Amino acid sequence: MSLSSSPSPSISELSSTSYKPCSFNLGFADSLCFGHRSTVQFGTCIPRSQNQSFLSSEHIKTFAFNYYKLSNMELGLNTVSQVGKFRLRDGKAGLLSRDLLKTSNFGYKLGSVKLGYEAYKRNRDFVLMSRSVLTADNMVETEGNGGVGREKSYYDAIVIGSGIGGLVAATQLAVKGARVLALEKYVIPGGSSGYYQRDGYTFDVGSSVMFGFSDKGNLNLITQALAAVGREMEVIPDPTTVHFHLPNDLSVRVHREYSEFIAELTSKFPHEKEGILAFYGECWKIFNALNSLELKSLEEPIYLFGQFFQKPLECLTLAYYLPQNAGDIARKFIKDPQLLSFIDAECFIVSTVNALQTPMINASMVLCDRHFGGINYPVGGVGEIAKSLAKGLVDQGSEILYKANVTSIILEHGKAVGVRLSDGRQFFAKTIISNATRWDTFGKLLKGEKLPKEEENFQKAYVKAPSFLSIHMGVKAKVLPPDTDCHHFMLEDGWTRLEKPYGSIFLSIPTLLDSSLAPEGHHILHIFTTSSIEDWEGLPRKDYDAKKECVADEIISRLEKKLFPGLKESIVFKEIGTPKTHRRYLARDKGTYGPMPRNTPKGLLGMPFNTTAIDGLYCVGDSCFPGQGVIAVAFSGVMCSHRVAADIGLEKKSPILDTALLRLLGWLRTLA
Numbered sequence: 001m002s003l004s005s006s007p008s009p010s011i012s013e014l015s016s017t018s019y020k021p022c023s024f025n026l027g028f029a030d031s032l033c034f035g036h037r038s039t040v041q042f043g044t045c046i047p048r049s050q051n052q053s054f055l056s057s058e059h060i061k062t063f064a065f066n067y068y069k070l071s072n073m074e075l076g077l078n079t080v081s082q083v084g085k086f087r088l089r090d091g092k093a094g095l096l097s098r099d100l101l102k103t104s105n106f107g108y109k110l111g112s113v114k115l116g117y118e119a120y121k122r123n124r125d126f127v128l129m130s131r132s133v134l135t136a137d138n139m140v141e142t143e144g145n146g147g148v149g150r151e152k153s154y155y156d157a158i159v160i161g162s163g164i165g166g167l168v169a170a171t172q173l174a175v176k177g178a179r180v181l182a183l184e185k186y187v188i189p190g191g192s193s194g195y196y197q198r199d200g201y202t203f204d205v206g207s208s209v210m211f212g213f214s215d216k217g218n219l220n221l222i223t224q225a226l227a228a229v230g231r232e233m234e235v236i237p238d239p240t241t242v243h244f245h246l247p248n249d250l251s252v253r254v255h256r257e258y259s260e261f262i263a264e265l266t267s268k269f270p271h272e273k274e275g276i277l278a279f280y281g282e283c284w285k286i287f288n289a290l291n292s293l294e295l296k297s298l299e300e301p302i303y304l305f306g307q308f309f310q311k312p313l314e315c316l317t318l319a320y321y322l323p324q325n326a327g328d329i330a331r332k333f334i335k336d337p338q339l340l341s342f343i344d345a346e347c348f349i350v351s352t353v354n355a356l357q358t359p360m361i362n363a364s365m366v367l368c369d370r371h372f373g374g375i376n377y378p379v380g381g382v383g384e385i386a387k388s389l390a391k392g393l394v395d396q397g398s399e400i401l402y403k404a405n406v407t408s409i410i411l412e413h414g415k416a417v418g419v420r421l422s423d424g425r426q427f428f429a430k431t432i433i434s435n436a437t438r439w440d441t442f443g444k445l446l447k448g449e450k451l452p453k454e455e456e457n458f459q460k461a462y463v464k465a466p467s468f469l470s471i472h473m474g475v476k477a478k479v480l481p482p483d484t485d486c487h488h489f490m491l492e493d494g495w496t497r498l499e500k501p502y503g504s505i506f507l508s509i510p511t512l513l514d515s516s517l518a519p520e521g522h523h524i525l526h527i528f529t530t531s532s533i534e535d536w537e538g539l540p541r542k543d544y545d546a547k548k549e550c551v552a553d554e555i556i557s558r559l560e561k562k563l564f565p566g567l568k569e570s571i572v573f574k575e576i577g578t579p580k581t582h583r584r585y586l587a588r589d590k591g592t593y594g595p596m597p598r599n600t601p602k603g604l605l606g607m608p609f610n611t612t613a614i615d616g617l618y619c620v621g622d623s624c625f626p627g628q629g630v631i632a633v634a635f636s637g638v639m640c641s642h643r644v645a646a647d648i649g650l651e652k653k654s655p656i657l658d659t660a661l662l663r664l665l666g667w668l669r670t671l672a
């Protein structure tokens with residue numbers, strides 16, 4: 001069964017997840033090129049409710065003793081017993097026992113080609129691993145193998161979570177030669193950059209605005225991450241990054257062409273022309289400095305000092321702006337309060353806070369990349385990016401398991417050595433990388449451990465940004481006026497509502513770029529607005545559902561009034577997700593969008609990098625430098641993989657310099 005043919009879960013389905021994969025693929029990885037994507041199809045999985053998703057012995061029997069002869073290679077697979085969604089269990093009737101396994105013959109290797117499954121027995125325990133559990137097409141239905149026990153860490157790195165941050169860290173490490181296991185709680189990869197399908201629509205779960213996805217420069221980190229694993233995606237250029245609809249009928253289109261955007265903005269604020277050019281000019285200074293560097297871990301001294309040596313001016317420019325915020329710099333050049341509020345809105349859409357709280361480096365990155373490489377939309381939807389990265393990971397000989405809910409990180413003598421899943425499985429590795437938020441990592445996965453000082457400091461400096469109320473709709477195409485832009489940001493009533501819950505409305509219409517995402521004659525409207533989980537907790541189901549409808553109706557009415565008359569009449573499909581939905585499906589504490597500064601930050605100075613106070617444990621994603629955003633978490637993935645690779649001997653490292661730099665960075669963070 002492929003993703004496209006399988007019913008994908010509803011983002012608003014709060015009832016229990018009842019995926020019932022109807023068949024398994026025992027397929028070898030695509031990269032083995034045996035022409036076997038699904039080598040053995042067998043049996044039907046027993047649904048979770050009945051027996052924890054294990055296979056019965058009947059099912060096992062049906063696929064034992066298969067024998068393959070592929071042209072000149074005899075693979076002779078005997079008893080490929082442990083595949084998919086079941087694990088070893090002693091003494092449980094109907095489940096694969098160790099005795100059965102002992103008779104099995106695993107671990108084929110032909111030249112450099114590994115044949116899918118390796119199992120080895122040491123003392124009392126087995127370690128059983130699949131080499132390439134998934135192809136992206138069968139990802140929904142495969143849960144992966146269970147390894148029990150261990151004598152030694154088999155993997156170089158385990159990545160908890162397959163958001164873009166986790167996937168980039170995993171793929172970059174795999175490319176460097178590491179054996180990586182990514183464990184994803186959900187049924188597909190991508191986290192907030194995933195997708196779901198309903199009634200012929202393919203919806204992006206989160207972002208439809210892709211920065212860092214061009215073919216130019218050094219900052220196209222998404223393109224580079226895909227290229228690293230041999231993937232390239234067809235993209236559609238977006239002519240307008242966003243169309244702002246702001247108080248006092250201020251309407252500004254951010255055109256792809258920088259000169260057109262500046263012309264439009266100065267036409268609204270002619271008296272501020274110099275200020276506008278000066279502020280955005282500062283942004284370009286930073287962007288150009290960033291774009292000239294090779295981006296790797298700022299926590300790795302050999303690289304960092306090397307960059308300072310090769311590009312001293314650019315590095316000093318970045319060091320100068322690192323502790324600064326966009327709002328302060330805007331105020332140096334701009335006086336008009338309405339224009340300053342516009343800069344707030346520019347920052348808010350990428351940081352969920354105003355310009356005075358938005359690090360200048362982050363603001364520069366997005367305010368320039370949209371004109372430099374431009375915003376490009378992947379054909380097939382944003383979810384294709386994560387699918388491609390996941391496929392790329394498997395192609396590199398690493399693995400990704402779905403429905404693998406990590407409940408704790410295993411520590412040994414204070415070092416992170418493995419993870420435990422909700423179904424009891426344990427996996428071990430030299431390093432553990434968490435793509436869960438820092439709040440989830442330290443609050444849940446390391447529950448019971450004392451919160452390290454560094455994390456206490458992080459939680460003092462940063463709070464969880466609110467979550468979102470999201471509405472995914474299918475509408476009749478004729479409701480959209482000609483020349484409608486793809487992305488809109490709307491704040492009608494007054495600037496003070498910018499950061500308030502439900503104050504401003506984000507709207508994406510990706511079908512204006514890729515019409516294949518909706519049935520003919522229809523468009524997707526993906527609407528979201530900030531909302532806190534506290535608003536949705538403790539309600540009886542009936543009230544919760546009624547409240548969803550009521551809040552969504554108000555948001556839709558506002559859009560109808562301002563942008564699309566007749567909108568309500570044109571709706572043919574609607575699904576509403578609340579912060580609870582985001583918490584459930586994205587496994588993010590309170591469904592948070594990411595960290596935001598508690599007060600006015602010192603730019604990016606206080607943001608932690610990837611190492612943590614726990615030996616062997618790293619974090620990746622938006623609660624790491626440089627913060628929220630798909631491109632930002634991709635950078636955090638690049639940094640993380642470099643630091644981990646150095647620590648496991650795949651890249652150069654100097655322990656003395658490491659200690660000195662990590663201390664210096666720790667000290668700098670305390671100044672923030």
Ligand SMILES: NC(=O)c1ccc[n+]([C@@H]2O[C@H](COP(=O)([O-])OP(=O)(O)OC[C@H]3O[C@@H](n4cnc5c(N)ncnc54)[C@H](O)[C@@H]3O)[C@@H](O)[C@H]2O)c1
Nearest residue numbers: 161163164165185191192206207406436587621622628629
């Ligand atoms: N531009 C937009 O509109 C938009 C929208 C949504 C998200 N985003 C960005 O994406 C960023 C998030 O990316 P990210 O990579 O940091 O994280 P993510 O939240 O997208 O992905 C984390 C993944 O980890 C998985 N996970 C969490 N805990 C787990 C556990 N215990 N066991 C197994 N799996 C677990 C989740 O299921 C999820 O797939 C956000 O900061 C946001 O800026 C942007």
Ligand SMILES: CC(C)=CCC/C(C)=C/C=C/C(C)=C/C=C/C(C)=C/C=C/C=C(C)/C=C/C=C(C)/C=C/C=C(\C)CCC=C(C)C
Nearest residue numbers: 209298318319350362365487488506507508626628629632
């Ligand atoms: C180390 C020390 C201390 C010093 C040294 C100096 C240096 C060398 C430095 C360096 C630095 C660096 C490299 C940095 C980097 C950075 C980066 C890359 C950053 C990035 C960022 C990004 C971001 C933030 C992004 C974001 C985005 C977002 C969030 C987006 C969003 C979107 C949305 C929401 C959409 C909208 C929609 C509508 C409107 C509809």
